[in-house]
Amino acid sequence: MSPETAALREWDRFTLRERIGRSAFYILAAIALIWSLRTIEIIPEFLYDAPKQTADLFVRMWPIDWSWYPKVVHEALIETLHTATLGTILAVLLAGLTALLAARNITRSVTLNLIGRFILVATRSVHAMVWALFFVAVFGPGALAGTLAIAVHSIGFTGKLLSEAIEEARPGPIEALTAAGASPLAILLKGYWPQVKPAFLGIAVFRWDINVRESAVLGLVGGGGLGMALDTALSNLYWDQAGLVLYVIFVVVIATEIGVSWLRGKII
Amino acid sequence: MSDIPAPAPTRVAFPPNWPMRIGFAVLALYIVYASTILDITWTRFIAGFGHAERFLSRMFPPDFAPDKLALLQSGMIESLQIAVLATIFGVALSLPLGLAAARNLCPAPLAWTSRTLIALFRTFHPVIVAILFVKAVGFGALAGVLALIIASMGFLSKLIGEAVEEMSMKQMEAVRATGAPFLSVVVMGVMPQVLPRFIGFSAYQLDSNLRNSALVGLVGGGGIGATLFTAFQRFDYDFVLTIVLTIIAIVMVGEILSGWVRRLFQ
Numbered sequence: 001m002s003p004e005t006a007a008l009r010e011w012d013r014f015t016l017r018e019r020i021g022r023s024a025f026y027i028l029a030a031i032a033l034i035w036s037l038r039t040i041e042i043i044p045e046f047l048y049d050a051p052k053q054t055a056d057l058f059v060r061m062w063p064i065d066w067s068w069y070p071k072v073v074h075e076a077l078i079e080t081l082h083t084a085t086l087g088t089i090l091a092v093l094l095a096g097l098t099a100l101l102a103a104r105n106i107t108r109s110v111t112l113n114l115i116g117r118f119i120l121v122a123t124r125s126v127h128a129m130v131w132a133l134f135f136v137a138v139f140g141p142g143a144l145a146g147t148l149a150i151a152v153h154s155i156g157f158t159g160k161l162l163s164e165a166i167e168e169a170r171p172g173p174i175e176a177l178t179a180a181g182a183s184p185l186a187i188l189l190k191g192y193w194p195q196v197k198p199a200f201l202g203i204a205v206f207r208w209d210i211n212v213r214e215s216a217v218l219g220l221v222g223g224g225g226l227g228m229a230l231d232t233a234l235s236n237l238y239w240d241q242a243g244l245v246l247y248v249i250f251v252v253v254i255a256t257e258i259g260v261s262w263l264r265g266k267i268i
Numbered sequence: 269m270s271d272i273p274a275p276a277p278t279r280v281a282f283p284p285n286w287p288m289r290i291g292f293a294v295l296a297l298y299i300v301y302a303s304t305i306l307d308i309t310w311t312r313f314i315a316g317f318g319h320a321e322r323f324l325s326r327m328f329p330p331d332f333a334p335d336k337l338a339l340l341q342s343g344m345i346e347s348l349q350i351a352v353l354a355t356i357f358g359v360a361l362s363l364p365l366g367l368a369a370a371r372n373l374c375p376a377p378l379a380w381t382s383r384t385l386i387a388l389f390r391t392f393h394p395v396i397v398a399i400l401f402v403k404a405v406g407f408g409a410l411a412g413v414l415a416l417i418i419a420s421m422g423f424l425s426k427l428i429g430e431a432v433e434e435m436s437m438k439q440m441e442a443v444r445a446t447g448a449p450f451l452s453v454v455v456m457g458v459m460p461q462v463l464p465r466f467i468g469f470s471a472y473q474l475d476s477n478l479r480n481s482a483l484v485g486l487v488g489g490g491g492i493g494a495t496l497f498t499a500f501q502r503f504d505y506d507f508v509l510t511i512v513l514t515i516i517a518i519v520m521v522g523e524i525l526s527g528w529v530r531r532l533f534q
Contacts, residue, residue: 021532033356036349041490042410054404082302089299125516127483129395133500133508138323139316143306190282217395221486221497224306234399246396253391 061243068241072229073248080225081252083143083218084211087150091211092204094151095159102159103166106192116163124156128214129221136222146223150211158207165199166192201267209260216249323505330513331506339495340507344514347491350412350484351477351522357413358420358477359470365421366428367454373432373440386429389422394480398489412489416480420473427469428462435461467533471526478522482515 014022100106102116131153135145174191182190219227226245233241303309368374369382398415405411435458443457485493492511499507 018532025529025532029356032352036352040346040349040353040409040413043406043408045406047405047410050405053406057400057403079306082305086299086302086306086308089295121520122516125479125519126512127479129483129486130496130512130515133496134323137500137505138320139312144308144312144316147306147308213391213393217393220395230396230399246392249396250391254387 057239060239061246063240064243064247065238065240066244068233068244069248072232073226073244076219076224076226076229076245077248077252079143080215080219080227081212083146083150083223083225084208084215087147087215088154088204088208088211090147090151091154091158091207092200095155095162096200098155098159099162099166100188102163105167105169105171106188116159120156120159120163122156123152123154124160126153128153129218129223132218132221132223141222141224143224146215146218146225149218149223150215153214154207154211157210158203161203162196162200165196165203169195198267202264205260205263205267209256212256213253216252326503326505327509329506330510331504332510336507336510340492340511340514343485343492343495343511344518346409347478347481347485347493348518350409350416350481350489350491351474353413354416354420354477354481355470355474358417358424358473361417362421362424362428363466366425367432367458369425369429370432372437373454373458382425382429386422386425389418390426392418394419395483395487398484399487402488407488407490409490412481412484412491415484415489416477419480420477423476424466424469424473428466431462431465432458464533468530471529474526474529475519475522478519 098116098119100116101112102120104113107113107116128149132145132149135148135152139145139148169192173195174187177187177191215223216226217230219225219229220231222228226249230242230245233239233245365382365386368378369386371379374382394415397418398411401411401414405414439461440453440457443453448456481491482493482496485491485495486497488494492515496508496511499505499511
């Protein structure tokens with residue numbers, strides 16, 4: 001290429017395909033926005049008194065009814081924390097088994113891998129509150145339904161990350177153990193487990209943090225814990241009690257987040 | 269060991285790991301303790317399985333009656349609209365908030381104010397935010413949209429703030445050295461570095477909003493959640509299954525779509 005032609009060559013930031021793709025995306029986004037704005041149902045009468053209602057909300061929440069804490073909220077808080085913890089333990093156990101099924105270097109069967117993967121996707125797509133509705137219908141309202149909802153919903157997230165960690169394990173130690181004639185269980189415990197342990201603990205703790213948030217709202221559909229207290233306060237229109245529950249949730253979530261980041265720093 | 273001198277201390281390949289064993293014992297004790305606190309008993313569990321059998325038999329086959337399908341369609345469309353609006357407005361609002369939270373771009377007081385706001389948005393579950401908005405703006409889709417905008421802002425602003433703090437300062441300084449005003453510095457020095465990641469997060473947020481738009485309806489925020497909750501309360505379990513299957517299908521389509529958007533901008 002001579003210097004003249006090189007100077008005349010046009011440089012583009014995007015290829016034609018990228019241009020078309022991106023333009024199509026922007027047009028689609030604009031259409032979706034306009035369609036949603038035009039057809040969504042908003043009741044104007046509700047909107048007019050929104051500022052008044054919002055002010056009313058905060059006025060009613062203040063002062064917070066502290067006397068309600070020892071009566072109901074403390075017990076609900078303990079229940080929420082246990083629901084989240086027990087749900088996470090159960091989830092980690094179930095997710096561990098599913099992850100073994102889904103990991104291609106452990107289960108050498110494509111059909112079983114796909115079944116494992118399907119379980120991971122399906123449990124994750126249905127939200128914990130919808131799982132809670134199911135389990136409330138089956139086991140009746142209470143912490144049992146909440147715990148199972150947390151556990152089943154967490155399988156997908158935990159299992160996906162775990163199976164990825166297992167698939168990334170170095171084959172060296174595994175081959176050494178196989179060569180020494182170790183049993184499959186020994187290979188799993190002494191070959192894979194030490195390699196995935198840090199990831200495993202990190203994932204479990206991270207999921208526990210998420211589950212504390214989730215379990216605080218499960219009570220709204222009958223899953224026990226703080227949500228139940230919130231539901232009671234709201235249906236009685238005791239906004240000062242609802243304010244107390246919201247305050248407790250805020251403190252607990254911030255505290256678990258700080259605790260978890262400290263714990264993760266120590267594990268990893 | 270007899271009178272033969274031990275050749276060398278035998279090396280145990282895998283010595284017992286006592287801290288680990290104690291850890292597992294404590295964990296087992298905790299499980300028992302927490303189960304009693306939560307009143308989780310084996311008999312309840314077994315009794316539940318009897319219900320589960322009846323429950324599942326009432327769920328199958330899923331209900332595809334025309335009147336139910338019409339309900340499903342209107343609820344689902346409203347959920348989609350909630351997700352679209354919440355994502356677009358959430359993305360548009362979280363960009364300035366995220367930039368304001370970056371400590372290398374903004375003065376400390378502004379950065380800390382934004383960070384506090386983001387922490388506040390992130391702490392509350394979208395369902396709780398939806399409850400507050402239902403009280404503020406009444407039942408319906410608007411409350412759901414507002415709740416999910418808050419949730420999107422909490423998630424996206426935090427990540428965008430972190431992305432800006434991790435970026436290379438050289439490009440920004442180069443733009444600044446030409447005497448460009450602040451807005452130009454942001455557009456030319458900062459945005460090109462963080463835009464691909466921002467688009468990636470936004471695409472993920474679309475997924476997340478699709479999932480959550482099914483939730484806000486449970487507390488009066490409009491969309492398919494309300495239909496789902498009503499179906500549960502009426503013991504219309506076959507219709508419940510139809511709704512849940514539709515939600516799963518839509519969420520999966522959304523995941524494919526957001527993957528496509530991510531590839532487009534990478």
